[in-house]
Amino acid sequence: MSGAASELTRWIAVRQCEGRTIEVIASDAERAALAERFALVSVDRLAATLTLSRDGEKVSAEGTLKAAIVQSCAVSGEDLPAEIDEKLVFLFVPAKGDFNSDEEVELDESDLDEIPYEGDRFDLGEAVAQSLALAIDPFATGPDADRVRREVGLDEPEKENPFAKLKGLDLN
Structure with a gap:
C-alpha cells in the first residue's frame, strides 16, 4: 500500500489483534x-467485518465486504447501481527491509497475497478500500447500452472503425 493518506484509514496495532473482530464502516465523508x-x-454504503488472528508479527484478517455503489455505464x-458482497482475506506482514525501486524483485505466489506494513500497526481501512476498487466492474453496462451501441454504430462490424487504420502501423 502506498504511503499516501487513505480516504478510509483504520490503524490497527499488531499486539491487539488476536481474536478481535473489527467493523470498518465508512462515514459519509469517507464514502464521498x-x-x-x-x-x-457515489458510494452509498460500505461496511466490512473482519476477524483478526495473529501469528507472531503476521496478522490474518478474514471476513466480508458489503457495499452499495452507483457507477456510470461503460457505454x-x-x-448504474451495483451491490458488492465480497469475501475478504488479508495477510499483513512486516515490510522486508529497504526497497530499491531500480532493483528487480522476484515474488513467490504466496507473496502476492501479503500486505506489508511498517512499525507496529497496519491500515485495515486502506486494505478494505483497495478491495472495493477490485470489486468494481469496469465494464458494467446498463439497460440502454445496446441502444447507444446501435446509435453510434458500435454493433456494426462492417462499419469502419476509426482505430482500424492504426492496427497496421509499425510504431517502433
Whole structure:
C-alpha cells in the first residue's frame, strides 16, 4: 500500500489483534472521498467485518465486504447501481527491509497475497478500500447500452472503425 493518506484509514496495532473482530464502516465523508478516488457516481454504503488472528508479527484478517455503489455505464454513461458482497482475506506482514525501486524483485505466489506494513500497526481501512476498487466492474453496462451501441454504430462490424487504420502501423 502506498504511503499516501487513505480516504478510509483504520490503524490497527499488531499486539491487539488476536481474536478481535473489527467493523470498518465508512462515514459519509469517507464514502464521498472513495467515490471520487474510484471515479464512481457515489458510494452509498460500505461496511466490512473482519476477524483478526495473529501469528507472531503476521496478522490474518478474514471476513466480508458489503457495499452499495452507483457507477456510470461503460457505454451510455447512465447511473448504474451495483451491490458488492465480497469475501475478504488479508495477510499483513512486516515490510522486508529497504526497497530499491531500480532493483528487480522476484515474488513467490504466496507473496502476492501479503500486505506489508511498517512499525507496529497496519491500515485495515486502506486494505478494505483497495478491495472495493477490485470489486468494481469496469465494464458494467446498463439497460440502454445496446441502444447507444446501435446509435453510434458500435454493433456494426462492417462499419469502419476509426482505430482500424492504426492496427497496421509499425510504431517502433
